[in-house]
Amino acid sequence: MRPDKFVEALRIFVLALFIxxxxxxxxHESYAEELLLKPLSxxxxxxxxxxxxxxxxAGRSGAGQQFVTTAPRWFAQLEAETRVRDVRASFxxxxxxxxxxxxxxxxxxxxxxxxxxxxxGLPGGNRSGADADGSTEHGRxxxxxxxxxxxxxxxxxxxxxxLPVDPWVEDENGTGRWDAALPIESVCTExxxxxxxxxxxxAQAGLAQLLLASPQSVFxxxxxxxxxxxxxxxxxxxxxxxxxPPTRGVATLTAAELFGRPxxxxxxxxxxxxxxxxxxxxxxxxxxxxxxxGVDFVEERLPAAEGLRAPLPLNAxxxxxxxxxxxRWTSDGGRRLHTRWHNGGTTAARxxxxxxxxxxxxPFYSSWRLDGQRPHESGAVRGFRVQPGDAAAGSxxxxxxxxxxxxxxxxxxxxxxxxxxxxxxxDFPPDPHRGFDVPSGVLxxxxxxxxxxASEERRLYSDNLLIMLPTxxxxxxxxxxxxxxxxxxxxxxxxxxxxxxxxxxxxxxxDQFVSNRLLPRLLRKxxxxxxxx
Numbered sequence: 324m325r326p327d328k329f330v331e332a333l334r335i336f337v338l339a340l341f342i343x344x345x346x347x348x349x350x351h352e353s354y355a356e357e358l359l360l361k362p363l364s365x366x367x368x369x370x371x372x373x374x375x376x377x378x379x380x381a382g383r384s385g386a387g388q389q390f391v392t393t394a395p396r397w398f399a400q401l402e403a404e405t406r407v408r409d410v411r412a413s414f415x416x417x418x419x420x421x422x423x424x425x426x427x428x429x430x431x432x433x434x435x436x437x438x439x440x441x442x443x444g445l446p447g448g449n450r451s452g453a454d455a456d457g458s459t460e461h462g463r464x465x466x467x468x469x470x471x472x473x474x475x476x477x478x479x480x481x482x483x484x485x486l487p488v489d490p491w492v493e494d495e496n497g498t499g500r501w502d503a504a505l506p507i508e509s510v511c512t513e514x515x516x517x518x519x520x521x522x523x524x525x526a527q528a529g530l531a532q533l534l535l536a537s538p539q540s541v542f543x544x545x546x547x548x549x550x551x552x553x554x555x556x557x558x559x560x561x562x563x564x565x566x567x568p569p570t571r572g573v574a575t576l577t578a579a580e581l582f583g584r585p586x587x588x589x590x591x592x593x594x595x596x597x598x599x600x601x602x603x604x605x606x607x608x609x610x611x612x613x614x615x616x617g618v619d620f621v622e623e624r625l626p627a628a629e630g631l632r633a634p635l636p637l638n639a640x641x642x643x644x645x646x647x648x649x650x651r652w653t654s655d656g657g658r659r660l661h662t663r664w665h666n667g668g669t670t671a672a673r674x675x676x677x678x679x680x681x682x683x684x685x686p687f688y689s690s691w692r693l694d695g696q697r698p699h700e701s702g703a704v705r706g707f708r709v710q711p712g713d714a715a716a717g718s719x720x721x722x723x724x725x726x727x728x729x730x731x732x733x734x735x736x737x738x739x740x741x742x743x744x745x746x747x748x749x750d751f752p753p754d755p756h757r758g759f760d761v762p763s764g765v766l767x768x769x770x771x772x773x774x775x776x777a778s779e780e781r782r783l784y785s786d787n788l789l790i791m792l793p794t795x796x797x798x799x800x801x802x803x804x805x806x807x808x809x810x811x812x813x814x815x816x817x818x819x820x821x822x823x824x825x826x827x828x829x830x831x832x833x834d835q836f837v838s839n840r841l842l843p844r845l846l847r848k849x850x851x852x853x854x855x856x
Contacts, residue, residue, distance in 0.1 A: 352378045354393045354523055354592050356530045358630070360578060361601040361620070362637050364423050367544065367565050368581060371428045372530060374522055376558040393523040393592045394558065401474050402555045405467040406442040414481050414508040415548025417565070421783050422667070425644030429561050430782040431548035432763040435508035437475065437483050440500040441467050461491050461499060468501050479549070480517045482508055487720065492710065504679065506760030506787050510547050512538040518549055521560060522590075529590030530598075530627060536584035540566070568637065575634035587627060598630025599623070647672050647729065649766045649785045657743060657790035662764065663736040666729035673705065673728050673771075678764035678785075680721040682712055683750075683792060685742040688723060693737045703727050703735055726769075743792050755797065761788035817842075 359371040378394040401407065413431035421427075441464045469488075476483040482505055490503035515538055519531045526535045534541055541547070544566030552559040568576050569583070578598060579585045590596060601620040625633055645668035652661050666672050680686045688709045691698065698707040705726040712721030727735065752759075768781040821842070 352376070352393050353594050354590075355595040356522075356590065356593050356627075357595070357597050357599060358530050358533070358578065358627075359428060359599045359601075360581070360635055362635060363565065365420075366571070366637070367567050368576065368635075368637070369424065369428075369563070369565055370581065371561065371563045372534065373428075373559060373561040374531075376560075378556050395478075395521045397474065397478055397521075398553060398558055401471070405470055406444075407467070407471065407553070407555065408440045408442050409438075410471070410475075410551065410553040411438040412436070412475055412479070412481075412483065412551040412553075413548060414479075414505075414510060414514070415546070415563075416508065416510045417544070417546035417548075418786060419546055419565075419784070421644065421646045421648050423644070424565070425646055426781050426783065427548075427563065429548070429550045429552075429563055430765075430784060431550060431563070432504060432765070432784040433506070433787050434760075434762060435482055435486070435505040436503070436762075437472065437486055438500065438502045439468065439471055440498075464499075464501070465489065475551070478517060478521070479551070480514050490720065492722070504762040506762045510549065511542055514549060515541070515562075518560065518562065523592040524590035528588040529593060530587060530596065532587040533578070533582040533584055534562070536582050540569075540583070574637060576637055577632055577634055579631045586631060589627070596627040597624050598627055598633070600625065600630065600633055600635055603636060645669060647674055647766065647768055647783070649676065649764065649783060651764065651785045651788055653788055653790060658741055660739045660741060660761075660788070661736060662739075662785070663734060664727060664729060664766070665734040666731060669731050671728065671730050673726065673769045675724065675726045675767045675769055676764060677722055677724045677767075679762050680712065680723070680741070681759070681761060682720055683744045683746060683759060684761075684790070685744055686721060686723075687740045687742070690740040691723070691737060693725075693727075694735050698725070703729065703733075743790070745793050748795055748797070751794070751797075755794050756791075758789040758791045761790060763787055 353376075355375045357373050359369070359373070361369040361371075363369055376394040376398075378399065412435075413429070414435035415431040416433065418433065419427050419430075443460055444463065472483045472486055475481065485505060486503040490501055491499055492502045493499050515534060519526050519534060522529065522531050524531065526532060541564055544564055546563070546565040548563045550559070550561045550563070552561070566581075569580060600623045602623055604621050623633075648665050648667060650663045650665075653659060654661060662676070662678065664674065664676065691707070693701045693704055698704045705728055707723070707725045709723045710721060723739075725737070729735070763784040763786065766783045766785065768783075770781075820840075824843070
């Protein structure tokens with residue numbers, strides 16, 4: 324090779340190496356994993372796994388998604404395809420008891436819920452196109468909403484594709500977002516495998532090995548939920564379980580004993596891997612019986628290898644959580660929806676509560692009362708707004724939102740009257756006599772600027788409701804079919820025998836066949852009587 328060619332090739336190599344190095348430095352990815360262990364007052368243990376990814380944003384061109392290494396490539400591609408701004412997906416089962424457990428680390432509704440917002444305009448920045456609904460922002464985002472549902476349903480093995488087609492919600496400032504929920508979603512080991520597959524080390528290393536050590540025991544407790552909080556370029560995957568300790572009556576418990584795995588291999592892609600333990604404060608002193616009653620807890624952060632063997636006290640009863648709780652029930656055969664809020668704290672709290680009304684319920688929002696008073700008559704109501712649903716389409720549920728000011732220890736109750744719609748028989752599920760589920764309502768405790776926890780997210784979900792709709796007698800078509808078939812068979816069989824069978828009298832010789840049935844015998848007797856023989 325000539326010297327000038329060698330020098331030119333060397334320059335190209337150095338330039339390519341420089342560009343690659345600059346790109347790697349400018350597009351750094353980070354990954355962290357942590358486990359929170361907290362003893363609860365009823366003897367159960369809260370285990371919260373959290374895996375945080377952060378990668379360079381794909382931007383408008385989607386170029387960054389080609390160089391993702393530790394983050395899930397599916398999310399990077401979905402970001403470039405849909406230009407999503409914020410996604411919050413969760414599905415779980417069990418009831419979170421806020422009065423005994425406090426606020427959850429990651430709140431989740433019973434069932435499945437998906438909330439999303441997109442960057443305005445069409446993907447790729449083209450704002451001049453129009454879809455089937457015209458040039459509205461709502462119509463432009465509908466295909467992206469459908470794509471997001473299908474992709475998340477495939478990635479997490481969940482039922483997001485069964486969510487309503489058009490759950491568009493408009494805020495007070497005119498901006499819109501997508502918010503849909505399913506009242507029932509089964510969470511089991513089938514959801515755990517695709518969840519772990521999204522991690523860079525999978526089940527081969529890292530804290531995820533604790534989940535797959537005994538998957539059945541992870542979902543044996545009273546509460547389980549899986550969360551996906553995605554705000555590009557940050558993705559947080561978390562799993563929350565409340566489960567009893569393997570052995571009842573023990574004073575201390577380690578993470579290795581709780582999950583049945585003595586050690587885990589470190590994940591090479593993790594920048595940080597630690598276990599957070601909630602232990603009694605040093606000033607706590609045991610009382611009679613060796614228990615710690617009404618103590619405060621402090622958080623201790625340990626590396627994963629050390630935190631697996633660190634003891635966690637279980638005989639410490641935490642102070643009663645000062646939370647704002649919400650409960651729901653029905654009356655008058657499901658025609659009255661009751662909601663009750665209670666402030667268990669020592670200070671006043673401002674809360675915002677939103678409840679969805681399915682399309683098969685006809686709500687009378689003018690009948691809404693808070694402790695017997697209209698919204699403008701009650702001093703506790705700071706705001707009340709309604710977004711009616713599209714009952715004709717059946718895909719856009721209505722919702723109502725109320726903002727309340729609750730004093731310390733105060734409680735209030737609202738009542739909303741609804742009418743039960745009559746559905747077509749084809750709209751009923753396979754088990755119509757079980758009833759129809761109303762999704763959970765969401766309670767947000769609005770932050771106080773003067774509070775130290777103003778930046779913390781405090782949300783709670785209410786329980787689902789089960790309402791019986793007017794149900795037709797699904798057995799009547801079967802009864803009519805069987806009765807008609809029986810009558811037709813008897814008539815046809817009798818007529819066939821009378822018209823086809825040969826009947827001959829007994830006094831004639833050489834008869835080849837004589838029927839001995841009841842009807843031919845009666846006919847023969849009648850014939851003999853008429854002949855006088």
